[in-house]
Amino acid sequence: DAKTTQPTSMDCAEGRAANLPCNHSTISGNEYVYWYRQIHSQGPQYIIHGLKNNETNEMASLIITEDRKSSTLILPHATLRDTAVYYCIVRVPHAGGTSYGKLTFGQGTILTVHP
Amino acid sequence: EPEVTQTPSHQVTQMGQEVILRCVPISNHLYFYWYRQILGQKVEFLVSFYNNEISEKSEIFDDQFSVERPDGSNFTLKIRSTKLEDSAMYFCASRSFRQTDNQPQHFGDGTRLSIL
Numbered sequence: 155d156a157k158t159t160q161p162t163s164m165d166c167a168e169g170r171a172a173n174l175p176c177n178h179s180t181i182s183g184n185e186y187v188y189w190y191r192q193i194h195s196q197g198p199q200y201i202i203h204g205l206k207n208n209e210t211n212e213m214a215s216l217i218i219t220e221d222r223k224s225s226t227l228i229l230p231h232a233t234l235r236d237t238a239v240y241y242c243i244v245r246v247p248h249a250g251g252t253s254y255g256k257l258t259f260g261q262g263t264i265l266t267v268h269p
Numbered sequence: 270e271p272e273v274t275q276t277p278s279h280q281v282t283q284m285g286q287e288v289i290l291r292c293v294p295i296s297n298h299l300y301f302y303w304y305r306q307i308l309g310q311k312v313e314f315l316v317s318f319y320n321n322e323i324s325e326k327s328e329i330f331d332d333q334f335s336v337e338r339p340d341g342s343n344f345t346l347k348i349r350s351t352k353l354e355d356s357a358m359y360f361c362a363s364r365s366f367r368q369t370d371n372q373p374q375h376f377g378d379g380t381r382l383s384i385l
Binding site: 186188195196197198199200203205241250255256257258259260261 | 273275300302304306311313314317323327341358360362364371373374375376377378379
């Protein structure tokens with residue numbers, strides 16, 4: 155699976171949009187981009203994933219550049235409860251590889267939302 | 270919304286003892302995983318399980334570890350003879366299957382294992 159690079163930490167004011175970048179310049183054509191977050195040692199929580207089109211759900215939006223070498227997770231109106239470590243993970247589908255879907259977590263981005 | 274549930278939330282065990290961590294995956298999911306996170310470190314993959322057998326395991330998952338799906342609902346991780354360095358949070362995850370196989374894994378809230 156391709157390696158990802160994320161900033162170590164970011165701050166955001168409550169109510170503002172939080173834009174978390176991720177670089178995955180070695181991503182291959184069949185690899186998906188997944189975002190998870192982990193709040194204070196709870197289990198990682200799935201947020202969103204995509205292949206090449208932008209995606210939106212009730213939690214966030216995912217913007218993937220046209221060359222797919224980077225992406226941005228957008229939390230449109232950050233709240234204090236969004237303070238967490240955010241992980242960007244690239245994974246090849248099982249059908250296209252031998253990983254059987256394991257996720258490789260990096261250090262992630264510590265997002266702190268301030269009042 | 271369906272959840273992955275793990276029990277117990279905290280397990281304290283003497284070094285050398287056996288421990289079993291339990292997980293109830295989401296009911297229609299077919300792939301099951303265990304991860305661990307030592308305090309202050311990254312979440313690490315341990316093992317994946319599909320069709321009643323291990324499909325992949327990491328170097329961490331040595332002979333002291335085993336997994337089992339004893340019935341249609343539970344998925345367990347056993348550590349045969351615990352060591353101090355096994356102290357960590359252990360997370361179970363599950364995933365459904367679709368032809369495109371891009372379904373995300375969903376995690377439980379973990380079991381904190383403390384070895385004394």
